[in-house]
Amino acid sequence: MKSEVPLTPEQRLFAEEHHNLVYKFLKENHLSGDEFYDVVIFGYLRAVSRYFTEPELQQYSFTTIAWRRMSACISDYRRKQRRPKHNADIVSLHIKQNEDSLPLEETIAASNPYMRQLEEQLLLHDLAKRVSRQQMNIVRLKSCGYNDRDIARCQNTTMKRVQELLEEVRSVLLEICYG
Numbered sequence: 001m002k003s004e005v006p007l008t009p010e011q012r013l014f015a016e017e018h019h020n021l022v023y024k025f026l027k028e029n030h031l032s033g034d035e036f037y038d039v040v041i042f043g044y045l046r047a048v049s050r051y052f053t054e055p056e057l058q059q060y061s062f063t064t065i066a067w068r069r070m071s072a073c074i075s076d077y078r079r080k081q082r083r084p085k086h087n088a089d090i091v092s093l094h095i096k097q098n099e100d101s102l103p104l105e106e107t108i109a110a111s112n113p114y115m116r117q118l119e120e121q122l123l124l125h126d127l128a129k130r131v132s133r134q135q136m137n138i139v140r141l142k143s144c145g146y147n148d149r150d151i152a153r154c155q156n157t158t159m160k161r162v163q164e165l166l167e168e169v170r171s172v173l174l175e176i177c178y179g
Contacts, residue, residue: 007049014062015048021063025070036074043073123176130172135165142166 007015022044026033031040047069051057057065080086091097093105128136134155141151148166152159 004046005049007045008052011048011052014052015045018048018062018066019044021066022070025067029074031074036077039077040070040073043069043071123173126176127169127172130176131169132165135169138162138165139169 022037022040023033025031025040025044026036044066047062047066050069051062051065091104093108094103096103124139127139131139138151138155141154146154148159148162152162155162
């Protein structure tokens, strides 16, 4: 959504005076206020703003402008709700997909702290082969919880240099993991 300019005091007063249009719109369109108020209110407020800033709209009644904006918001909302991402199949981890299969929760490996530690050590080993000693020292300090300022002080360098070195390390890590 675009960044909108807040309503002026005059526009706010106008919006308050005509706020009943929102409820009338919801009622006439048989829309639940609980579900659709948040959908239409932004269209209503946009209509107030446009009614004041676009003089050509003042040839129409404000009710017409507000009604059209709120209708457009409902149409946009319904179109978005029909998109596939809003209607995806829901898969349960606890239920079998078919009679011969296992539930998904039984096919996912449990987290093993020893394997995680081994993977971290191997990753650090690979990283150490590809970055400088200073960068590895910075990585170790960072993993111990030091912030960039403390690391810069320990390494006798600037915070900016520490951040540059960490960014280089990040690039190497991404290459190792996804390259």
